[in-house]
Structures are given as C-alpha cells and as structure tokens.
Amino acid sequence: MTTDTLRASRTFSDWIPASWAYPETGATRDLRFDYMRGFVIPLLFATHFDFFSLLMFVGWERIGIVSTAEIFVILSGVVVGMVYGKKVKRDGLPATMPGLIQRSVDLYRISVVMILLVAAIRYVPWIDSTVITTFFDAPNNQTYQLYPPLDGSLSTLISKALLLQIGPHQFQVIGMYVVMFILITPLVFFMLSKQRVWLLLGISWVVYAIHYGAPFQSLRPTGAQFEYAFPIMAWQLIYVHGIVVGYYKQEVVAFFRTVWGKWLIVASVLLSLGFMFLTWNHPLPHIPQWITLNMIPAETFHYLNNEYFSKSKIGIGRLLNVVVLFISIYALLTLCWQPLNRALGWFFIPLGQASLYVFFIHVFLLLAIMNTPLPGYKDFWINTALHIGLLAVVWVMVKKEFLFRWIPH
Template identity: 80%
Template sequence: MTTATLRVSRAFTDLIPTRWAYPDTGATRDLRLDFMRGFVIPLLFASHFDYFSLLMFIGWERLGVVSTAEIFVILSGIVVGMVYGKKVKRDGLSAVMPGLIQRSVDLYRISVVMILLVAAIRFIPWIDSSIITTFYDAPLNLTYQLYPARDANISEVISKALLLQIGPHQFQIIGMYVVMFILFTPVVFFMLAKQKVGLLLGLSWVIYAIHYGAPFQSLRPTGAQFEYAFPIMAWQLIYVHGVVAGYYKQELLAFFSTEWGKRLIYVCIVLSLGFLVFTWHHALPHIPQWISLHLISAETFNYWNDNYFLKSKIGIGRLLNTVVLFVAMYALMTRCWQPLNRALGWFFIPLGQASLYVFFIHIFLLLAVANTPLPGYNDFWINTALHAGLLALVWVMVKKEFLFKWIPH
C-alpha cells in the first residue's frame, strides 16, 4: 500500500468520533460477532430463496468473492474458540470435554432430525418437496436427487441419514459444521492447551494443500453428502484458524492496536474494496448489466475466478478475500458500533445469536413458499416483499423463542 493511501485511510478514520466505538468490557460474548452473523442471514435468504429482489444487490457475492458459507464458518470457529477457549485456559481441557461432547451430540441430532423430517414430508401427497429434495445444476441443466426413491427400504434411508449422506442441499453446511466440530474441535483445543499452535496451523495448511492439489471431488474422506459442496479437507482451514483466532482474541486485538496492526487493517480495507470491484465483473444470472462492471473482459474474469476463487476448494483468492473482508468489517464495527447498533443491531443481533435455529427454520419456509404461486410471478417487487416478509417472520420467531426448547440455537 502506498503512503498516500495510508494517509487517506487515516484521515478517514480520524473523522469517526471516538464515542462511536464499541465499548469492549472484556465479556466473552462479542456483539460485533453476533451482528455479523445476523448480517449473514439476509445473504443466506438471497442465496436459497432464489428470487431476484433488492436483497440480491448485497447478496450473490456482491460484497466480494465470498459467500455466506465462508463467513458462517469463520464466525463459528471464532465463537467456539472464545467460549470454550476461556474455559480451557481457566479449568483445563478435561473440564471442557463434556461440554464439547454434548454440543456435538446436539448438532448431530438436529442434522439427523432435519434429514428424516424431510424424508417423511416427501410422502405427503399435496406437498411438492422438490425444492429441498433435489438440486438443480443450472449450468449443466441437470437435476440431482438428494434422497433415495420413495419406495426404498426404510433401513437404507435411516442409515444414509445417520451418515449424513442425504438431506436438503440448503442445509449441507450445517452437516459440514457438525462433522468439523466433532472431528477437529477436540484436537484443536488439545494442541492449543499444549501450546502447539505452529504445528496445529501447519497441519491445517498441509491438509488444505493436499486437497487443493487433488483432482476435483476426489478426496471426500467422510463420504457425507455435504462434501460435494464443502469438502472438509479444504473448509477445515477456515474453521481451525477461526478457533485459533477466537482463542487468542485479546492478543490479536492488542496487535491490531499497534502501528503495524493499524497498517494491516488499512491494507485489508483497500483489498476488500479491490475484491468488491473484481466480483462486480461476475455476469450472474438475473443481475442487470447496469450494475455490473466491464473494466476487464469476461474471459479474464472467468480465468481468475476459476483458478483462484473456486468455492468448493476454497481457492487462495477466495481465502484471502474472506480474511481481509472479515478484518475490515470487524474494524468498521469497532469504530462505528454505536450508530450501526442503533440502526440495525435490534434486527441483526437476535438473528445472529440464533443462527443455527434460523438455518433449521428456513428449510421449512423454503418448502412453504415453493408451494405457493408467489415465486412463479417472477416480479422484482413481489420478490422483494417476499424476502422482507420472510426475514421479518424469522425475526419475530426468534424474539418469541418459538420452538427454542426443541431446536438448538
């Protein structure tokens, strides 16, 4: 970054009143992270309720070559590192293991319940469940069945459900998170407790590199369905680094308060803006040409996107974009927390604190909407009202704690 750019960035941040800053009390819960998780929810709705609306102007990778999945995984890792890490430091690893095991059981249970509920819904004759039981690959014009045939033996359905080999594709990231939490979290905390941070991160990168160099979809060690979209050997890199960042949160905040740390924040802000400009060259379906950029050719964009930003393998460009965007957003909320919280905190924070609940509920909202004529209208303003109404409904359900007793949140 040039000296001139640094000077402009500093001048901009100096304009922000200090009274706007986040009041860091040292509490384990960080409302900035809850806010960011809540912000992911509308982007999730833009991706899964695939109707062109105002929401698409910030969704569909418009803020960078980053999807809701990367942000969800890194935030989940950070929160796990903060919450359980505090207990590890205070009481030791053995005191934390029962909680980790119980959380693993809860996450696995809710995933299996979701899969089996959808399997049962297929037999209700007046409900078209294809929205959550099939996956349509638009570029190839192929539809994939995500469940066995309805006349399949029930033991086959149950065994595949227990192995997470079937289920709605809109819920796959939860399956990936469940397996990642079970397989990686105890190992991560064991190595953190032994102060083997360098070895831990090195092994994580080795696993990532092995998958990155392998042929497409050739390495799926769990055999679970989610690995077609979220191969665990690639996605563990984001989660493991997130847990480590959460574990050493105070040390990282102290570093970013130094001169070199502040310079790194400015670099992240500039790179985030650069990635935003890059992703606006993506010729996505339904996106009007007037909000797309044409500074580089489609061939050049596709080459860079296919080689460095592939989502399934977490291309190195996408990985860098995820990190710098997270740092830039966190810095923005740290400096401008008070106005952001007053304007949107009432909406985003409750959703962020119940993100797992929202992931569960939105599957059934997808099913409900797909069985009405509304999506067929293909009207921009109807779609916008539909997205807004669904988000408002979910917010009310969270505030009323609807079914919180049964659904993890």
C-alpha cells in the same frame, strides 16, 4: 465509556468520534460477532430464496467473492475459540470435554432430524418438495436427487441419514460444521492447551494443500453429502484458524492496535474494495446486465473465478477475500458500533445469536413459499416483498423464541 475504550478507538483512527466505538467490557460474548452472523442471514435468504430482489445487491456474492458459508464457518470457529477456549484456560481440557461432547450431540441430532423430516415430507402428496430434495446445477443444466427413491428401503434411508449422506443442500453447511465440530474441535483445543499453535496451523495448511492439489472431489474422507460442496479437508482451514483467533482474541486485538496492525487494516479495506469491484463484474446469466459493471471481459472473469476463487476448494483468492473482508467488517464495527447498532443491531443481533435456529427454520419456510404461486410471478418488487416478509417472520419467531425448546440455537 472507559478510558481504555477511548484510547483503543483513537489507536485506529483520530477522525471517527471515540463515542462511536464498541465498549470493550471484557465480556466473553462479543456482540460484533453476533451482528456479523445476523448480517449473514439476509445474504443466506438472497442465496437460497433465489428470487431477484433488492437483497441481490448485497447477496449473490456482491460484497466480495465470498459466500455466506465462509463467513458462517469462520465466525463459528472464532466463537467456539472464545467460549470454549476460556473454559480450557480456566478449568483445563478434561473439564471442558463434557460440554464439547454435549454440543456435538445436539448439533448431530438436529442434522439427523432435519434429514428425516424432509424425507417424511416427500410422502405428502400435495406438497412439492423438489426445492429441498434436489439440487439443480444451472451451469450444466442438470438436476441431482439428494434423497433415495420413495420406494427405497427404510433401512437405507436411516443409514444414509445417520451418516449425513442425504439431506437438503440448503442445510449442508450445517452438516459440515457438525462433523468439523465433532472431529476437529477437541484436537484443536488439545494442541492449543499444549501450546502447539504453530504445529496446529502448519498441519491445517498441509491438509488444505493436499486437497487443493488433488483432482476435484477425489478426497472426501467422511463420505457425507456436504463434501461435494464443502470438502472438509479444505474448509477445516478457516474453521481451525477461526478457533485459534478466538482462543487468542486479546492478543490478536492488541496486534491490530500496533502500527503494523493498523496498516494491515488499511490494506484489508483496500483489498476488500478491490474484490468488491471484481465481483461486481461477475457476468451472472440470470440477472439483468445493468447491475454489472461489465468492465472485465466475461472470459477473463470466469478464468480468474475458476482458477483462484473456487468455492469448493476455497481457492487462494477466495481465502484472501474472506480474511480481509472479515478484518474490515470487524474494524468497522469496532469504530462505528454505536450508530450501526442503533440502526440495525435490533434486527441483526437476535438473528445472529440464534443463527443455527434460523438455518433450520429457513429450510421449511423455503418449502412453504415454493408451494405458493408467488415465486412464479418473477416480479422484482414481489420478490423484494417476499424476502423482507420472510426475514420479518424469522425475526419475530426468534424474538418469541418459537420452538427454542426443541431446536438448538
């Protein structure tokens, strides 16, 4: 390990062995981000494969009032800022644009393919596609159809698919990411290349504030389906800030080595623990009450959750939670990389490096498992075996690079 790495690790803490620290090599790829994205995958499975199992103890917003979507979007922004930012700094924005455009085309294509494949599956008589063609709103006991009727016109289906106005709700966050990548990324890099970072961040906050103060679902400029759950005017905030952090990663890391930076890490850890305590009081109606702390009245929790932690608008409490959780996890991986990598890096890193592929594949795994009797048993241990088995299948598919030639990863 280099002297710089030893010095950096001791800057954060004197009591954690320096030999545990992440080896800073200066490489563009940061395995800590791959590890974090891989960690998101079990949380994703706990959410979309909605079976009560051991995964629930980390999924279903158990580590904070944040979902997999916020973590995925902010990580995507950071990685885009690092990878394409390096090219912008080295070759300039015009030379970088072809790569951005090609990535945009790939992302858009895979989204349309997903929508059309699910649309075609609806016509197979022995497959029940309800789980990916409808959305059940449990609090209001209402089911929404996500696709046009089977007897609708083909032209309507195709036009809605091209505009991302239909599709499985389990894939919606990818649709949002596609649109943000296409519409926002070039503008962000243009302003960064002109050193207008504060103007960029100011505009991002103004757009967020306009949406935050508007009536619910009144501002959906793209008209795409994902905006019902992930309105782009709100969610662009964490994506844009993620790109900026990735673009200035060296400067950001240097700040966290200062006295103020170390105090910010301590504050982030304490706040993350506080948010974790809060979310463990969530009175979820469809899980046993013995797993909740029940120290905060249900009415109080629901008020705080609705007022400050709205997922669609990214309430200010949820925004703070995702930021401090991100800082805390990154600091933990920086300090304790070697033992954490040995323990679970073999599993998380491959999944994190192929996260888009996993998002695509998991929709069809969900369809397959829901067409078996297994979910109907509603047994804790069967559900746990299902979750672990499905994750193992995805991990093997990633390691074998199954369909990597056709599915972006």
